[in-house]
Amino acid sequence: MTRRRTARLRRTLLAGTTAIAVTAVTAGIVAAAQEPAKAATGPELGLVAATTSVTLTTWKEEPGVYLDLGTYLVAEGKPLELKVTRKSYKDPVTVTQTVYEGGKAKAKKLPTGTVKDFSGLPGFSEITLTDKAGKKVLTRSESFCPNNASGRVRPDAPSTSKYPESCSTNPFTLGSVWGVEKGWAANTYAGSYTDPVQLPAGTYTAKVGVAKKYRDLFGIADKPATVKVTVVERSDEDEESTTGAAPRSAKAGEHAGHGAGHQAPTAHAGHGPGHAPAPAEAAAPVTSGAGPSYNVGHGPLKAAPPALPWALKKKQSALSQQARDSGGQTDGSRQAPALEPLSKRPAGKASVPDVPKPDLRSLPAYGITIGDGDKDVPGKDYLAFSANVWNAGPAQLVVDGFRSPGKAKMDAFQYFYDAKGKQVGYTPTGTMEWDPRPGHVHWHFTDFASYRLLKADKKEAVRSGKEAFCLANTDAIDYTVKNANWHPFNTDLATACGEENSISVREVLDVGSGDTYTQDLPGQSFDITGVPNGTYYIQVLANPEKRLKETNLDNNSALRKIVLGGKPGQRTVTVPAHDLVNAN
Secondary structure, X not given: OOOOOOOOOOOOOOOOOOOEEOOOOHHHHHHHEOOOOOOOEOOEEEEEEOXXXXXXXXXXXXXXXXXXXXXXXXXXXXXXXXXXXXXXXXXXXXXXXXXXXXXXXXXXXXXXXXXXXXXXXXEEEEEEEEEOOOOEEEXXXXXXXXXXXXXXXXXXXXXXXXXXXXXXXXXXXXXXXXXXXXXXXXXXXXXXXXXXXXXXXXXXXXXXXXXXXXXXXXXXXXXXXXXXXXXXXEOHHHHHHHHOOOOOOOOHHHOOOOOOOOOOOOOOOOOOOOOOOOHHHHXXXXXXXXXXXXXXXXXXXXXXXXXXXXXXXXXXXXXHHHHOOOOOOOOOOOOOOOOOOOOOOOOXXXXXXXXXXXXXXXXXXXXXXXXXXXXOOOOOOEEEEEEEEEEOOOOOEEEEEEEOOOOOEEEEEEEEEOOOOOEEEEEEEEEEEEEOOOOOOEEEEEOOEEEEEEEOOXXXXXXXXOOEEOOOOOEEOEOOOOOOOOOOOOOOXXXXXXXXXXXXEEEEEOOOEEEEEEEOOEOOEEEOOOOOOEEEEEEEEEOOOOOOOOOOOOOOEEEEEEEEEEEOOEEEEEOOOEOOEOOO
């Protein structure tokens, strides 16, 4: 199957920490913030513009401008830290802020309704554009993900941010942590999660401020940032004639912002397209899970970071030298360790020690649609959907595959670790198989999950043929669980799936993260051509053969109710809300 990431994480939204330095005067930022409360102190927050002017491009073939204005929310004194949770899908999303009293952290509950989901603070920034004559041409508000593309504002700030790299857009997310590290700034631009605006070529003045409710909530001074904006019009023909490059498809790399702070890593040879997505692809809007995306097979594809304003680029090198980062790091960037498999097959007696283990859980299906499975066969109907299995911890799922010379399959082993991270046991857990099909070309761990379409009486009607996977941490499902890793490394297929000539492979599902697959091709989606209309359930079942050792095997199944209708070749699907989650 073609494995396609859905959104997410994603980003996993999935928004990221990109290695940038904001050239702001720290003293001015602190002065701009209101005096924090005496009893419980939080961060000193201020809004700054990284540059006084920006040039934005509108394309004749695709008119519209993305308002990447280079404005940042800066945190001084203390970090801005928000924990966003819901007890269950029957409960609303709530948010608490970490504040400090007597040097100790405590949770301050923010007003009910502050957030509706896990994608960010709604209506945070307020943008007004006026033209050359001073006439107002645009007023809009945008959401803000504190985990957005960020960087240090001063060289003595922490070299890395402890906060996650995105705000989740998975409809079944349970818990998120959002934050702006102290001495850091997060881009307020919503990137590909917002819509372009129609602006003719010309010059404008943008005023960017923070909505009053957030100013009051976080103690931010009412001092909007002003940026001069020049809009230039170009065309694909201009691009071809000046660079000799292929047509643009969209200069989205210039305005993608809310997603990961890094481009998707360059893939190993044979992983789908074999390279990081082109800018246009990286900035594509998040997908439903059933439609095409560019991170083949999984979800989500993280959007690219915003292009650095020229003023930041100019200062970046000098500031990174001042910062004196440790080896392998520059200007605050994080270098994650590679997911290296063990050098050789385990020896000795297998054992399952009494140490923390993973807890695999399934999320209800979403992104549910009906199509022809990419095959234009008259009268055929396929039910496509997205499915996620995540790890609630408290331990990673670590699976290594080892290949005997000349053998087509690898033997897979699950590894166990004590509280200090020392390997203390292992057990055989099936096999890994090489998938040579286009869009795959990597190693799959067999029997990780299975998908079934159940009748109203919960008896099986159709089973998906997809049960083998390359594990990747595509979505942040609950970063508030014990031992959640806010910085998982293998967030796409390029990081852990191996190559045809690999002798060993390590695949990891980290605590707090899940792996989304879309089932949208024949063999993975459900062939419902001969299935009668009526009520059904899509079942997502983790660890179906119980080969993996877990803390709990009773929470591996999730059901999503659907109602099939229509007639052959024109089938319909209705997806009722799942408690408070009204996403198909």
